[in-house]
Amino acid sequence: MKKLKKNTPLERLWNGIIKENPTFILMLGMCPTLAVTTSAINGVGMGLSTAAVLVMSNLVISLLRKIIPGQVRMPAYIVIVASFVTIIEMLLHAFVTPVYDSLGIFIPLIVVNCIILGRAEAYASKNKVIPSIFDGLGMGLGFTLALTLIGMLREFLGAGTLFGMQVIPDVIPPIAIFVLAPGAFFVLACLTALQNKLNAPSATNKPEAEASLACGGDCSKCAGTCGAGNHRAVILDAATKKEAADREKAAAAKAAAEKKAAAKKAEAAAQNSPVAKTEQGGDSHE
Amino acid sequence: MSDITVILLTLVTTALINNVVLSQFMGLCPFLGVSKQIKTAAGMGAAVIFVITVASALTSALYRGILLPLELTYLNTIVFIAVIAALVQFAEMFLRKFSPPLYNALGVYLPLITTNCAVLGAALTNVQKDYSFGMSVLSGFGTAAGFAIAIIIMAGIREKMAHAPIPKAFRGMPITLLIAGLMAIAFMGFGSIA
Numbered sequence: 001m002k003k004l005k006k007n008t009p010l011e012r013l014w015n016g017i018i019k020e021n022p023t024f025i026l027m028l029g030m031c032p033t034l035a036v037t038t039s040a041i042n043g044v045g046m047g048l049s050t051a052a053v054l055v056m057s058n059l060v061i062s063l064l065r066k067i068i069p070g071q072v073r074m075p076a077y078i079v080i081v082a083s084f085v086t087i088i089e090m091l092l093h094a095f096v097t098p099v100y101d102s103l104g105i106f107i108p109l110i111v112v113n114c115i116i117l118g119r120a121e122a123y124a125s126k127n128k129v130i131p132s133i134f135d136g137l138g139m140g141l142g143f144t145l146a147l148t149l150i151g152m153l154r155e156f157l158g159a160g161t162l163f164g165m166q167v168i169p170d171v172i173p174p175i176a177i178f179v180l181a182p183g184a185f186f187v188l189a190c191l192t193a194l195q196n197k198l199n200a201p202s203a204t205n206k207p208e209a210e211a212s213l214a215c216g217g218d219c220s221k222c223a224g225t226c227g228a229g230n231h232r233a234v235i236l237d238a239a240t241k242k243e244a245a246d247r248e249k250a251a252a253a254k255a256a257a258e259k260k261a262a263a264k265k266a267e268a269a270a271q272n273s274p275v276a277k278t279e280q281g282g283d284s285h286e
Numbered sequence: 287m288s289d290i291t292v293i294l295l296t297l298v299t300t301a302l303i304n305n306v307v308l309s310q311f312m313g314l315c316p317f318l319g320v321s322k323q324i325k326t327a328a329g330m331g332a333a334v335i336f337v338i339t340v341a342s343a344l345t346s347a348l349y350r351g352i353l354l355p356l357e358l359t360y361l362n363t364i365v366f367i368a369v370i371a372a373l374v375q376f377a378e379m380f381l382r383k384f385s386p387p388l389y390n391a392l393g394v395y396l397p398l399i400t401t402n403c404a405v406l407g408a409a410l411t412n413v414q415k416d417y418s419f420g421m422s423v424l425s426g427f428g429t430a431a432g433f434a435i436a437i438i439i440m441a442g443i444r445e446k447m448a449h450a451p452i453p454k455a456f457r458g459m460p461i462t463l464l465i466a467g468l469m470a471i472a473f474m475g476f477g478s479i480a
Contacts (some may be wrong), residue, residue, distance in 0.1 A: 027459070030318065031403050035311035075371055082364040090360065105410055108363040112403040114315065181309045181474070185467030193460035 007127065009134040016138020023146030024195065028114040032106050033147060034184040040163050043151030044144060045099040046106065049088050051140020053110055056084045058124040058136035065125050077120045078111065085110045115139060154178045154187055293424060300428030303477055306404050307436045308470040313404030317437050318462055320395075327441035331434025333395035335427065337377065338408050341370050342426025345409040346419050359413075366409045374400045404433055439469065 004011035022028045029050075036046045060080050061068075068076045089107045092100040100107065110116065119139055124132040155161055158178030160168035168174065177183045304310060307317045313334070320330045345366050353359050378396045381389040399405060408429045412422040443465050452461050 030314045031311050034314065075368070078367055078371060079364060082367050086360060086363050089363070105407060105414065108410055109312070109403045109407055111363060111367050112406055177471075181311070182467040182470040184311070185463045185470060189456075189460040189463035189467065192463065193455045196458070196460065197455040 007131045009130065012131055012134035013138040013141070016135060016140070017142040017145060020139075021142040021146060022115045022139050023143055023150075024191070026115075026118075028118060029143065030188075031109065032113060033150065034188060036103055036106050037147055037151040037154055037184065038179045039102075039155045039159070039161075040148055040151040042099075042102055043147035043149075045092075045096070046103055047140070047144025047147040049092065049103070049107060050110055050113060050115070050143055051137065052088055053081065053084045054116055054119060054140040054143075055133055055136040057081045057116055058119060058132040059129060060084075061120045061124040062127060062129045062132035068125075073121075073125065074117075077117055081116050081120070082111045115143060150187060150191070154183055157187075158183055296421070296424050297428040297431070298476075298479065300425045301432035301435065302473065303479060305432045305436055305473050305476075306407070306429045307433055308466065308473045310407065312407040313402050313433055316398060316402060317433070317440065318459070318466070320398075321437050321440040321444055321462075324438060324441045324445060327437045328434075329391060330395045330398075331430075331437050333392040333399060334402070334404065334433050335430040336392065337370075337374060337396070337399050338405050338430035338433075339423060339427045340377070341373055341405050342408055342412055343419070343423045344369055344373060346412055346417070346422035349413055350419060362410065362413060363406075367406055370405050370409070371400050404429065436469065436473075440465065443469075 004014060016022070020026055023033055032046050032050070036042045057077070057080055061077060064076075064080075085108060088110070089100075092103075092107060119135060123135045127135070152162060155163075156167060157175050158180075159176075160166060160170075160172070160174040175183075178187065300306075306312050307314065316330055316334075321327050348365060348369065349359075349362070353361060353365065374396055378389075381392065381396075408426050411429075412425060415425075417425060440462075444462065447461065447465075456464070
């Protein structure tokens, strides 16, 4: 992947969907992630509703970023987000009633989704309008993708269907627990364990970031900055990894140089006297 | 049914059968994040009980007194979240001024609760089920008690697990989620009481 220029629309989309995926990398918005992913279609519905709210709220907050006074920014953001959530709720109720019915109380609860306030605080309040819109879109699509994946997995295991279509024949009974509450925990546990195993970047798989588990541990900042907190953890991780690699490289180079020098010295010593040779043999024994 | 039966039934239903964390998936962030030690978990639980009970009373009163008569129910979400945010702020200031010991015990946890979806969730559930004022307070209290029970059990298990030889990939978040899943299975057992 070649380096994209910072804050361009494409870079923001890539960032939201892959690099800083809100569910898998930043571990934000756990409640809807676990609650509504009983089927793939629910995941899509929830993801897209959140994405719509995220785009609109990022747009408005970015437009108002110089007008909203710093001390009252959180209440202002909450009211802006709540307004858009209400609009989305009414639209869903009017046009896609089945989705509205199956998502239930989790539509109004989009207001308290950490991702939205997190992005408002960490990105939209500091950046221009166009990148903010694409930031919202990228994060929203990343969230949708994650919810759809988890939903598909749970639906496949728990009901033997995908998007409502039968995949596993009736002869094999589905493992019903995966569409029930405990299944959500198990699926996410396995996914995060896999992530740890593959050593993929995540805000939660390192000791120093454990304090900021999900959005909870770092809760003192959770009134919106939790996104920034987890973001910091991921960036820090990348930085320490790079540093370690650099150090290793430097050490390797140094070691090679030393080896070379030692070899040269030994050669010279061997030519000079046989005593040195025996001495060296003793050294290597030790 | 007598009043006592109704009260008991509501408490058992909201706290155990429909446990807010383990079957409704609300308030997961503090449940996973602040459950390392029993002491902090208990503090968080107490703060949540306080805030949810008061928030249920306030939002129910607002809904019945103002929003419903004026047909402004589409403003539910906005009004409720604003009320909750303000309530948490006031509670913090009030406790700091008038009850320093209680503030020391609960103070740190209060600001964390604004974005806890269990609070807004409890308020919205009361409205959805069209509960009366008294019933709202009662079910709010039950919900919060359920949260406290779940987070304290979780903290107890995690304290015991601290030195367990867990496979490397499962350390941290995954094992916590697995414990939560097993607890959810256990709490499903309460469903047969109903």
